[in-house]
Amino acid sequence: MDFMDIHSLIAxxxxxxxxxxxxxxxxxxxxxxxxxxxxxLIERARSSPTAAVLDKLATALGVTLASLFEAPAPSxxxxxxxxRAATQAVWTDPESGYVRRTLSPEQxxxxxxxxxxxxxxxxVAYETGARDAEIHxxxxxxxxxxxxxxxxxxxxxxxxxxVTMRLxxxxxxxxxxxxxxxxxxxxxxxxxxxxxxNT
Numbered sequence: 001m002d003f004m005d006i007h008s009l010i011a012x013x014x015x016x017x018x019x020x021x022x023x024x025x026x027x028x029x030x031x032x033x034x035x036x037x038x039x040x041l042i043e044r045a046r047s048s049p050t051a052a053v054l055d056k057l058a059t060a061l062g063v064t065l066a067s068l069f070e071a072p073a074p075s076x077x078x079x080x081x082x083x084r085a086a087t088q089a090v091w092t093d094p095e096s097g098y099v100r101r102t103l104s105p106e107q108x109x110x111x112x113x114x115x116x117x118x119x120x121x122x123x124v125a126y127e128t129g130a131r132d133a134e135i136h137x138x139x140x141x142x143x144x145x146x147x148x149x150x151x152x153x154x155x156x157x158x159x160x161x162x163v164t165m166r167l168x169x170x171x172x173x174x175x176x177x178x179x180x181x182x183x184x185x186x187x188x189x190x191x192x193x194x195x196x197x198n199t
Contacts, residue, residue: 006069006091010054011045013068017061018043032060051093055126062132064167064187066112069102079106096122098173114185118146123174134190135167144181147174157183 018028018039025043029036034056041047042057049057051065058065069089083105090101096119103113139148141157148155151169155161165171175181 006089007045007048009071009089010049010068010091011043013070014039014057014061015043017063017067021061028057028060032056034060048094050095051098051124052095052126055128059128059131064112064133064135064189066100066102066104066114066185066187069100071106079108081105081107093124096124098122098124110188112187114187116183116185118144118173118175118181118183120175120178120180123172125170125172127170129169131168135187136164136190137167137185137187138162138164139183139185141181141183143183144175144179145177146181146183147176148172149174 018025021028023031025036025039028034028039032039034053038047038049038053039057042049042053054068055065058068069091071087071089083103088101088103090099092099098119099117101115103115104111139146139157140162141159143159145159146157148157148163148165149172150165153165155163157163
């Protein structure tokens with residue numbers, strides 16, 4: 001997907017998810033901490049939001065960040081179980097330059113796969129904590145090195161290392177080296193537990 005395609009896709013997904021939750025722009029702004037004007041620009045594909053902003057919106061909407069890059073299947077067709085490399089959504093964070101490719105097919109699945117290319121010397125911080133949905137992820141490092149902090153836990157990954165975490169606290173990703181890193185992210189979402197925040 002080119003620049004306009006991916007931003008139009010994000011715009012459509014944010015609008016769909018907001019409408020699905022019955023949230024006004026003001027309500028989503030209050031839940032996410034992202035300004036109403038910024039959300040409006042994102043929904044009109046007039047903004048190039050950072051990874052941190054998209055994560056705040058995803059958290060407020062009760063979905064994974066990867067869900068914001070899902071292409072809707074044509075209404076008259078059954079979603080395909082095959083995802084061709086040429087049609088996979090590719091997005092670049094304008095702040096850090098990290099590139100994420102959505103690998104998963106359109107057909108619904110409890111598992112989402114994402115490939116990330118992380119530039120040398122860069123850092124991305126997701127400040128969000130508790131979520132309505134219970135989201136777990138595993139990160140498998142393919143090339144390079146990464147330092148990952150989730151709450152009070154910290155790891156340094158080398159090629160072949162894999163770490164699992166629940167996304168219920170702030171997470172920081174950092175490439176401390178002079179070479180780019182590449183890793184695979186596998187995410188799964190479990191039903192909300194009774195008593196979990198649901199505002």
